Amino acid sequence: MRKDIENYLYKLTKDYSQTAKTSFSASSISQQVGLNRSTVSSYLNEAFRKQKLLKVKTYPVSFLHKQAFAETFFEANHLEYDSFEELFSEAPTKNKEKDPLGTIIGAFGSLKEKINQVKTAAMYPNGGLPVMLLGASGSGKTFLAEKIYEYMVEKQIITFSAPYISHNCAQYFNNPELLSSVLFGYAKGAFTGADTDKEGLLDAADGGVLFLDEVHRLSEEGQEKLFTFMDTGEYSPIGNDSVRKKADIRLIFATTEDIESAFLPTFLRRLPVVVSLPSFHERPQPERLQLIDQFFIQESNILQKELSVSSKVIHFLLDADLEGNVGKIKNLIKFACGNAYAKQHDNQRINVKLLDIPIENLLQPFSSAKVTSQRLMDERVYLPNTEIQPDLETSERKRLKTFFTRLLDDYKKVEDGVLTPGQLISFATENVVLLMDEFVFFTPEDKETSFFSFITYNIRSSFQFMNENYGFDQDGNKILSIANYLYVKENQDFLLEHTDWITLKNSLLHFLEEQMRDEVWLAKRFLNSLSLHLDSEVLDEDIVFIALYLHSMNLTMTDTSTKAIVLAHGYSTASSMANVANRMLQKNIFHAYDMPLGITVDEVEKKVFQYIENYPVEKGLIVLIDMGSLNLITEKLASKISTPLLVIDSFNAPLLLEVGNLINNSQTIFEISEQINETLPIKKQLAMPKADKKKAIITCCYTGMGSAVQIKEILQKSLGKTGETLTVLPYDYQKLKENKRRELPFHIYNVLAIVGTENPEIENVPYFGLDKLVNGELIDEFVQNIAQHFRVDDQGLKQELIFNFSLKKMVENLTILDADRVLYLVSETINEIERVLEITFDANKKYLLFLHISCMIERILRKEEVDKQEDIDEYVKENRVMMEKIHRSLQNIEEKYTIKVSSLELRLINDIIFS
Ligand SMILES: Nc1ncnc2c1ncn2[C@@H]1O[C@H](COP(=O)(O)OP(=O)(O)OP(=O)(O)O)[C@@H](O)[C@H]1O
Numbered sequence: 001m002r003k004d005i006e007n008y009l010y011k012l013t014k015d016y017s018q019t020a021k022t023s024f025s026a027s028s029i030s031q032q033v034g035l036n037r038s039t040v041s042s043y044l045n046e047a048f049r050k051q052k053l054l055k056v057k058t059y060p061v062s063f064l065h066k067q068a069f070a071e072t073f074f075e076a077n078h079l080e081y082d083s084f085e086e087l088f089s090e091a092p093t094k095n096k097e098k099d100p101l102g103t104i105i106g107a108f109g110s111l112k113e114k115i116n117q118v119k120t121a122a123m124y125p126n127g128g129l130p131v132m133l134l135g136a137s138g139s140g141k142t143f144l145a146e147k148i149y150e151y152m153v154e155k156q157i158i159t160f161s162a163p164y165i166s167h168n169c170a171q172y173f174n175n176p177e178l179l180s181s182v183l184f185g186y187a188k189g190a191f192t193g194a195d196t197d198k199e200g201l202l203d204a205a206d207g208g209v210l211f212l213d214e215v216h217r218l219s220e221e222g223q224e225k226l227f228t229f230m231d232t233g234e235y236s237p238i239g240n241d242s243v244r245k246k247a248d249i250r251l252i253f254a255t256t257e258d259i260e261s262a263f264l265p266t267f268l269r270r271l272p273v274v275v276s277l278p279s280f281h282e283r284p285q286p287e288r289l290q291l292i293d294q295f296f297i298q299e300s301n302i303l304q305k306e307l308s309v310s311s312k313v314i315h316f317l318l319d320a321d322l323e324g325n326v327g328k329i330k331n332l333i334k335f336a337c338g339n340a341y342a343k344q345h346d347n348q349r350i351n352v353k354l355l356d357i358p359i360e361n362l363l364q365p366f367s368s369a370k371v372t373s374q375r376l377m378d379e380r381v382y383l384p385n386t387e388i389q390p391d392l393e394t395s396e397r398k399r400l401k402t403f404f405t406r407l408l409d410d411y412k413k414v415e416d417g418v419l420t421p422g423q424l425i426s427f428a429t430e431n432v433v434l435l436m437d438e439f440v441f442f443t444p445e446d447k448e449t450s451f452f453s454f455i456t457y458n459i460r461s462s463f464q465f466m467n468e469n470y471g472f473d474q475d476g477n478k479i480l481s482i483a484n485y486l487y488v489k490e491n492q493d494f495l496l497e498h499t500d501w502i503t504l505k506n507s508l509l510h511f512l513e514e515q516m517r518d519e520v521w522l523a524k525r526f527l528n529s530l531s532l533h534l535d536s537e538v539l540d541e542d543i544v545f546i547a548l549y550l551h552s553m554n555l556t557m558t559d560t561s562t563k564a565i566v567l568a569h570g571y572s573t574a575s576s577m578a579n580v581a582n583r584m585l586q587k588n589i590f591h592a593y594d595m596p597l598g599i600t601v602d603e604v605e606k607k608v609f610q611y612i613e614n615y616p617v618e619k620g621l622i623v624l625i626d627m628g629s630l631n632l633i634t635e636k637l638a639s640k641i642s643t644p645l646l647v648i649d650s651f652n653a654p655l656l657l658e659v660g661n662l663i664n665n666s667q668t669i670f671e672i673s674e675q676i677n678e679t680l681p682i683k684k685q686l687a688m689p690k691a692d693k694k695k696a697i698i699t700c701c702y703t704g705m706g707s708a709v710q711i712k713e714i715l716q717k718s719l720g721k722t723g724e725t726l727t728v729l730p731y732d733y734q735k736l737k738e739n740k741r742r743e744l745p746f747h748i749y750n751v752l753a754i755v756g757t758e759n760p761e762i763e764n765v766p767y768f769g770l771d772k773l774v775n776g777e778l779i780d781e782f783v784q785n786i787a788q789h790f791r792v793d794d795q796g797l798k799q800e801l802i803f804n805f806s807l808k809k810m811v812e813n814l815t816i817l818d819a820d821r822v823l824y825l826v827s828e829t830i831n832e833i834e835r836v837l838e839i840t841f842d843a844n845k846k847y848l849l850f851l852h853i854s855c856m857i858e859r860i861l862r863k864e865e866v867d868k869q870e871d872i873d874e875y876v877k878e879n880r881v882m883m884e885k886i887h888r889s890l891q892n893i894e895e896k897y898t899i900k901v902s903s904l905e906l907r908l909i910n911d912i913i914f915s
Pocket residue numbers: 104105135136137138139140141142143144213256291294326327328330
């Protein structure tokens with residue numbers, strides 16, 4: 001075979017996905033290489049006989065370069081196939097776990113939401129939804145489009161051989177008509193120079209993906225043609241409207257422009273999924289570093305050299321705020337490596353220095369907003385041909401890895417009966433504490449301040465929450481340790497390739513759950529709430545680590561013993577005495593506050609409240625004090641706290657021991673009050689609470705805390721201002737079911753109701769099933785329940801509940817339409833129907849209508865037919881007046897979504913209204 005034909009076919013086969021299938025025919029090849037068809041044909045057939053080509057007996061016959069095919073896809077078993085489908089049916093079965101979108105840097109960080117959106121669009125029934133990617137040049141739009149294509153292939157949404165056609169519309173800057181003809185093809189004679197019919201990109205992309213970059217270059221007419229195609233799946237070539245062609249294509253668009261001004265509103269309306277990509281500079285630091293690492297590793301592979309990159313280069317790249325974004329960073333890295341290689345190509349290790357970066361880039365101003373981690377002080381070394389890049393690991397991460405390896409080894413020993421579960425927990429806890437103790441001593445200057453303080457801030461609020469609800473100590477060092485741990489981790493799943501971890505992690509977690517149920521549960525809830533703020537996913541290894549750390553703190557989540565505090569004048573009088581007592585009692589019973597002389601009663605009150613904020617005191621609080629104003633203090637405190645209060649105006653070591661012993665023996669505050677009277681002549685006062693307990697609603701879900709938190713969010717939203725005085729508390733269903741009123745919320749709060757998916761059956765606490773709230777059945781009762789305790793606008797609250805509870809969530813789950821917008825429009829429509837029909841719907845009916853109409857809009861947009869109804873004409877005749885009224889009420893929806901509501905649909909609505 002002639003070399004030029006072979007080279008051409010080699011390249012064509014390599015680009016198979018981006019190439020129309022007709023390009024593999026002899027005639028198409030002959031045009032491209034400039035030889036006549038029969039010459040090319042005979043060359044191809046000869047090469048086929050020599051087993052250099054694969055033949056696919058399509059019409060016209062296609063030839064693929066065998067070696068290029070094997071390099072790109074797989075070794076074909078035969079040389080001749082009846083169709084491309086037959087050829088690709090030999091493709092080795094793919095690993096279902098592979099997720100090309102999940103492997104993108106930032107998939108669990110800055111791109112998490114966006115990737116979820118594009119996945120939904122790709123999976124959407126009946127042909128998917130078009131996606132519009134927005135972002136500055138170089139932000140990765142083309143890259144993401146390719147990954148979406150790979151994802152669709154992987155998920156078998158499109159076939160392995162489906163085409164991927166990528167086209168940049170920028171080249172038609174002055175000629176949108178030409179762009180239209182490239183897109184739709186044209187008919188012979190459509191314009192001067194149109195000598196033959198020519199197929200367009202839509203023909204080439206049939207069955208696959210068409211990615212149109214810089215799509216704002218499309219003329220208005222072109223946009224109209226394109227959205228007709230999006231609606232109908234049909235199009236006509238330019239110059240011949242009588243020909244209707246069909247194609248099944250997933251569309252991805254990209255633009256750097258503002259979409260509102262660059263596109264027709266009717267075009268935008270057909271784009272429910274618009275994803276905007278962050279610039280390089282906007283990404284969090286760990287992601288920027290990962291990108292940089294990835295590009296250096298790529299260069300190391302290309303050059304087949306170790307690369308040692310100075311920390312200055314890394315800092316420059318991390319902090320640079322360059323136009324061109326990720327693409328620019330990638331090019332700079334390529335350029336710098338090329339420069340360094342040119343100077344040192346004989347060395348095994350190439351040093352990349354700041355001077356290897358083109359000078360004009362170095363003169364760019366550094367961004368001031370980002371403060372780069374000082375921890376990246378050392379050079380970074382990249383090795384060719386290796387997955388594992390040991391030098392990129394910080395020493396802390398190496399230590400964490402060692403910790404997990406040891407933990408897994410010990411766990412295997414437990415399984416083999418060599419270690420007891422208790423021994424494992426105690427070794428592991430010790431090691432966690434040792435690591436955490438070291439993490440505390442990173443000085444704050446060592447951290448990227450903004451990111452680090454963000455983590456710390458969020459951990460503090462999570463702690464506070466758990467503190468309030470589960471009563472454990474908030475301690476600055478613990479917060480710092482956890483912040484350091486998470487900072488060091490950078491939310492990277494560093495055990496991804498650890499085979500023991502992969503095989504054992506589920507059973508290890510299960511084991512830990514059995515051994516330290518509360519701590520694992522708390523760790524999960526803590527990390528869950530943190531992950532919401534940090535927009536990162538919860539990793540199993542973090543659950544293990546944090547649970548062990550919590551275990552070291554000896555948490556007593558249901559610690560409801562009577563509490564005692566000591567307040568005394570003097571530099572350390574209170575604390576030293578409390579310390580002695582605690583040591584002798586072998587338990588931290590007394591909490592001490594050393595007070596300056598001359599302290600006021602108000603200040604004492606403040607201290608007591610400081611304590612109450614941090615500890616559960618529902619079994620009562622004993623305050624030992626040396627102030628001499630017993631009555632005043634008791635009165636002041638008792639009026640505000642919601643538990644029994646015993647104030648003792650004197651203290652000494654025997655008294656503390658006496659009180660401590662009684663607490664230790666689980667005596668109630670009343671028993672304690674009586675018994676100390678018998679032995680010690682002291683002044684004391686017992687007061688019963690005047691203030692009410694804070695009211696709360698518990699949410700729970702059989703499937704776990706995630707949904708309980710979701711229910712909480714919807715409830716809180718619905719409750720509006722009332723929610724500020726009412727606590728909504730997501731809680732573990734299993735615990736409620738098992739321990740009932742023994743669970744902490746019942747000690748701390750006056751629980752008004754439980755809302756959930758399964759009834760934990762707690763006596764005297766009304767339960768509202770989510771299903772019954774969603775269908776409106778229990779909404780009235782729920783509102784009444786709230787109204788007994790708070791002044792609420794019943795009707796308003798009801799509306800809110802109907803609106804948020806059922807629909808918003810339901811619509812969000814059921815459709816991909818913008819839920820707020822749909823619900824707003826449907827709400828208006830329902831009001832209008834009520835007005836014109838002069839009726840008022842009950843909550844149940846409203847709910848049904850909301851849901852039905854929202855789904856109907858989507859159904860019509862997707863061109864899904866409702867079932868045929870034989871008697872529709874008769875029905876319309878009989879119900880004409882009502883149906884017309886309903887139709888008029890739906891006018892706004894018809895306009896806003898450019899849809900037409902059919903008689904069949906109107907009938908369904910009519911039936912709901914009058915059923
Ligand atoms: N998340 C990422 N991971 C790895 N490489 C990336 C990533 N994002 C972008 N790149 C690389 O950066 C370069 C620029 O990205 P891409 O061409 O996709 O940007 P773009 O937004 O399409 O730019 P333009 O608007 O200029 O076409 C490409 O080489 C791409 O491979």
